[in-house]
Amino acid sequence: MTVAVCSFAKINLGLYIGAARADGYHDLRTVYQTIALHDVIRLSVGRGRGIEILCTDPRVPLDSSNTCYRIAERVLAELGVQRRVRIEIEKRLPVQGGLGAASSNAVATMVALELALKKKLSGSMRLRIAAEVGSDLPLFLIGGTTLGMGRGEEVYPLPDLATIPMVIVTPEIGVSTAQAFADWDALAQRELTRPATSDRLFEAGCVLSAWLSGLTSGYPNTGAPAKRGSRAGNLLSDLVRTGIENDFEKVVFRQYPELRDIRGALERAGSRYASLSGSGSTLYGLFRSPAEAAKAAGRLRKQGLKAVATRTLTRQKYWQGILDG
DSSP: OEEEEEEEEEEEEEEEEEEEOTTSOEEEEEEEEEEEEEEEEEEEEESSOEEEEEOSOTTSOOSTTSHHHHHHHHHHHHHTOOOEEEEEEEOOSOTTSSSOHHHHHHHHHHHHHHHHHTOOOOHHHHHHHHHHHOTTGGGGGTOSEEEEETTTTEEEEOOOOOBOEEEEEOOSOOOOHHHHHHHHHHHHHHOTTSOOHHHHHHHHHHHHHHHHGGGGSSOOOOSOBOOTTSHHHHHHHHHHHHTOOBTTHHHHHHHOHHHHHHHHHHHHTTOSEEEEOTTSSOEEEEOSSHHHHHHHHHHHHHTTOOEEEEEBOOHHHHHHHHTTO
16 A cells, blocks of 8 residues: 655744754744645555665655654654555655755655554654654644744644745755854854844744734634735735844855845745745745736746745645645
8 A cells, every 4th residue: 555645845934043052953933834835755564674765866865864764763663563664755845945845754754654554643742753853843743834943843833824825946056954053153153243042032032923913813714815905915014024034044145145136036026025944045935916926936937047836835725735645
């Protein structure tokens, strides 16, 4: 039996970096948002033991360092099951792109393995295993609009944004998250006027709260696209006015100035809000309508950029879509 599931991407609506911790990670504040772009995971189980990873993208590791391998190994151990597991990863998302592809692949593997074995882990066990494998994994066990804290693994479901049209641009650049954090630390040491990291995260919390307060204003979310003049549509304007930003832009744009140019191209194409996702290199722009997003994507492709129009996914649409693989 082969189980196929969709492995959806995420973007970061703002990302604030705090102090380096004793464990080597940094405290973060971010709002994760799942989107409709995805990879596909096909998983089968049979007699025997072992885990096999298949992928035609040469950048994807096929050994035990792969997040899908690591999650499958832990799930089998927790369930007390011995099987041979074959995992095929159909890559559509960029590697090292800031869209959480490897983390999403791992969670999709967990879901597919539970379905194939007809066994389920508890919710708390799922979250624990996910956090052990990587910081971004737990968000994909929630989906929709999600607050991320700690090193990103502390996740809290937020009231969903209505579906927002968007454009994703995926440059042919791989940005190392570890290097981006190292560059941020070096920048923080040079800029002695930078606020203390604890104060910075407090300020970041205030910024995010000011924007997110609109999500709890009692307006129903039907999952329909945001309309001009609607409260959901106004959240885009609030996002800009509140000044939400991604700290990684301060160091990644210095290293890769072409990424700053792409953000400018998104803004010139009509994006209401444009940003780097995670540490990059993917950038995204949010638009008021699918037509505006499609027009902008076409314009950017004429400029030689790899751009695609898509949309954000509410939590309900996210979980419905996972099984459409």
